[in-house]
Amino acid sequence: xxxxxxxxxxxxxxxxxxxxxxxxxxxxxxxxxxxxxxxxxxxxxxxxxxxxxxxxxxxxxxxxxxxxxxxxxxxxxxxxxxxxxxxxxxxxxxxxxxxxxxxxxxxxxxxxxxxxxxxxxxxxxxxxxxxxxxxxxxxxxxxxxxxxxxxxxxxxxxxxxxxxxxxxxxxxxxxxxxxxxxxxxxxxxxxxxxxxxxxxxxxxxxxxxxxxxxxxxxxxxxxxxxxxxxxxxxxxxxxxxxxxxxxxxxxxxxxxxxxxxxxxxxxxxxxxxxxxxxxxxxxxxxxxxxxxxxxxxx
Amino acid sequence: xxxxxxxxxxxxxxxxxxxxxxxxxxxxxxxxxxxxxxxxxxxxxxxxxxxxxxxxxxxxxxxxxxxxxxxxxxxxxxxxxxxxxxxxxxxxxxxxxxxxxxxxxxxxxxxxxxxxxxxxxxxxxxxxxxxxxxxxxxxxxxxxxxxxxxxxxxxxxxxxxxxxxxxxxxxxxxxxxxxxxxxxxxxxxxxxxxxxxxxxxxxxxxxxxxxxxxxxxxxxxxxxxxxxxxxxxxxxxxxxxxxxxxxxxxxxxxxxxxxxxxxxxxxxxxxxxxxxxxxxxxxxxxxxx
Numbered sequence: 001x002x003x004x005x006x007x008x009x010x011x012x013x014x015x016x017x018x019x020x021x022x023x024x025x026x027x028x029x030x031x032x033x034x035x036x037x038x039x040x041x042x043x044x045x046x047x048x049x050x051x052x053x054x055x056x057x058x059x060x061x062x063x064x065x066x067x068x069x070x071x072x073x074x075x076x077x078x079x080x081x082x083x084x085x086x087x088x089x090x091x092x093x094x095x096x097x098x099x100x101x102x103x104x105x106x107x108x109x110x111x112x113x114x115x116x117x118x119x120x121x122x123x124x125x126x127x128x129x130x131x132x133x134x135x136x137x138x139x140x141x142x143x144x145x146x147x148x149x150x151x152x153x154x155x156x157x158x159x160x161x162x163x164x165x166x167x168x169x170x171x172x173x174x175x176x177x178x179x180x181x182x183x184x185x186x187x188x189x190x191x192x193x194x195x196x197x198x199x200x201x202x203x204x205x206x207x208x209x210x211x212x213x214x215x216x217x218x219x220x221x222x223x224x225x226x227x228x229x230x231x232x233x234x235x236x237x238x239x240x241x242x243x244x245x246x247x248x249x250x251x252x253x254x255x256x257x258x259x260x261x262x263x264x265x266x267x268x269x270x271x272x273x274x275x276x277x278x279x280x281x282x283x284x285x286x287x288x289x290x291x292x293x294x295x296x297x298x
Numbered sequence: 299x300x301x302x303x304x305x306x307x308x309x310x311x312x313x314x315x316x317x318x319x320x321x322x323x324x325x326x327x328x329x330x331x332x333x334x335x336x337x338x339x340x341x342x343x344x345x346x347x348x349x350x351x352x353x354x355x356x357x358x359x360x361x362x363x364x365x366x367x368x369x370x371x372x373x374x375x376x377x378x379x380x381x382x383x384x385x386x387x388x389x390x391x392x393x394x395x396x397x398x399x400x401x402x403x404x405x406x407x408x409x410x411x412x413x414x415x416x417x418x419x420x421x422x423x424x425x426x427x428x429x430x431x432x433x434x435x436x437x438x439x440x441x442x443x444x445x446x447x448x449x450x451x452x453x454x455x456x457x458x459x460x461x462x463x464x465x466x467x468x469x470x471x472x473x474x475x476x477x478x479x480x481x482x483x484x485x486x487x488x489x490x491x492x493x494x495x496x497x498x499x500x501x502x503x504x505x506x507x508x509x510x511x512x513x514x515x516x517x518x519x520x521x522x523x524x525x526x527x528x529x530x531x532x533x534x535x536x537x538x539x540x541x542x543x544x545x546x547x548x549x550x551x552x553x554x555x556x557x558x559x560x561x562x563x564x565x566x567x568x569x570x571x572x573x574x575x576x577x578x579x580x581x582x583x584x585x586x587x
Binding site for chain 2: 004005007008009011012014015016018019021022023024025026027029030033087088091092094095098102103104105106107108109110111112113114115116117119120121123124130131132133134137167172175176179224228230231234238239250253254257258265268269272273275276279
């Protein structure tokens with residue numbers, strides 16, 4: 001028994017070492033950092049403990065801007081992407097021909113490099129001295145004056161960001177919802193059809209309740225993912241997000257850690273913990289709501 | 299009476315046709331939105347610098363495609379270096395991930411020892427730790443160990459994913475116990491059993507987690523950006539960002555797009571080859587890295 005036990009631990013050892021060094025220890029350490037005031041990464045000294053770091057970031061206009069941007073992004077893209085994904089998956093499940101082809105194409109953005117494709121979106125939306133850009137030309141057909149979506153007004157930048165975010169997150173949602181829709185038993189539909197139920201009513205009374213657990217899973221992971229937005233934003237607006245007024249909370253954390261404005265792991269830790277608290281709260285609220293509205297079967 | 303039925307049937311049929319046509323139109327519309335950026339990036343990458351900048355209204359096709367942008371993507375900026383770095387990083391990280399994941403999954407699914415279930419529960423709870431919380435200390439650790447701008451510093455914190463251990467453990471557990479005991483009676487050692495029986499049986503899952511890890515590595519941006527500031531160690535993601543900010547000069551969009559095509563192509567090919575495996579693996583619980 002003794003040697004068997006040792007063997008078990010031996011197999012686990014690499015995993016434990018890696019997780020301990022790069023997951024568990026950092027998790028504890030980040031809380032320590034966030035309470036150390038005036039931490040200096042060069043000399044590794046600090047001169048006090050307390051809540052100063054939190055108070056600093058909560059009064060930092062850049063942080064408040066980042067929080068505002070993140071919330072706008074979350075509130076716009078989570079419902080929008082979930083609804084579009086629901087519509088597309090429903091459409092996919094009702095067709096037969098070309099279905100596989102459509103599914104493959106819809107999933108394509110998932111495997112692409114966010115930074116690289118973000119550049120394509122940038123040139124599509126950008127207005128430069130040479131050209132108004134393709135999107136502006138299309139908008140021009142409807143009589144809309146060209147706007148620079150990349151370095152122009154705030155709402156225009158936010159629009160591109162939301163658009164790109166939806167483009168990036170849809171593949172995952174479509175995939176999950178398509179398989180959820182496929183798993184609803186035909187019997188329910190056949191029964192409803194015999195009763196002459198209208199399609200919309202079938203959708204609302206049968207399909208939606210049956211896929212509600214997956215839908216809810218998507219909403220929760222969608223919220224978590226959107227709150228952590230960062231690389232999509234960098235892809236569109238470059239690394240100096242504060243100057244572009246487009247920073248997100250995660251972007252603020254990294255800016256505090258590294259780069260021209262970096263070197264403040266304590267502020268970064270405090271910001272990361274604030275983000276974590278927000279995400280945790282939202283997730284708990286989501287779970288409470290889901291208890292009421294989600295059908296988990298028997 | 300009979301005619302009424304026929305008429306209502308015909309009406310129902312028309313309605314159905316209209317609905318399915320509408321469905322196809324909407325789906326095709328979204329196909330265009332998804333594919334258009336890819337088309338545009340390939341198209342722009344084969345336009346010459348002069349012709350791109352002379353098009354005040356961008357053209358949807360080009361009659362004189364050129365590959366000069368691709369050659370300047372590899373000569374004017376060190377795209378080749380970024381590419382090789384990413385391949386090294388991806389291969390080593392994925393290999394290490396397998397070396398760590400397979401034995402751990404084996405221990406959790408097949409070996410019996412004290413504290414196993416407690417540790418497994420602990421592992422599962424680790425899945426909930428957000429990356430943003432731990433990256434700060436990891437950054438400090440790697441900096442203090444003087445591992446910035448090294449492959450070691452890039453790779454080590456990127457190796458483990460609890461989710462893959464969990465996925466593989468679930469798969470290992472499905473192999474009937476009888477097989478294990480039979481092998482034990484024959485005097486097969488655990489390690490041999492793992493390699494001769496379990497790994498071959500669970501090969502589909504192992505391939506799936508390998509592909510998912512490769513995608514994750516190829517697209518990783520945050521960690522490489524934090525620990526590398528020497529372009530010799532840039533991966534493609536921060537390489538492309540560097541190209542955008544200091545590369546060809548901001549106006550040379552066609553060359554930039556050529557770099558984007560080069561970076562995106564490997565994963566798209568991988569996806570088209572392993573389409574089913576990837577979609578199945580992601581559906582089983584992957585989220586975007």
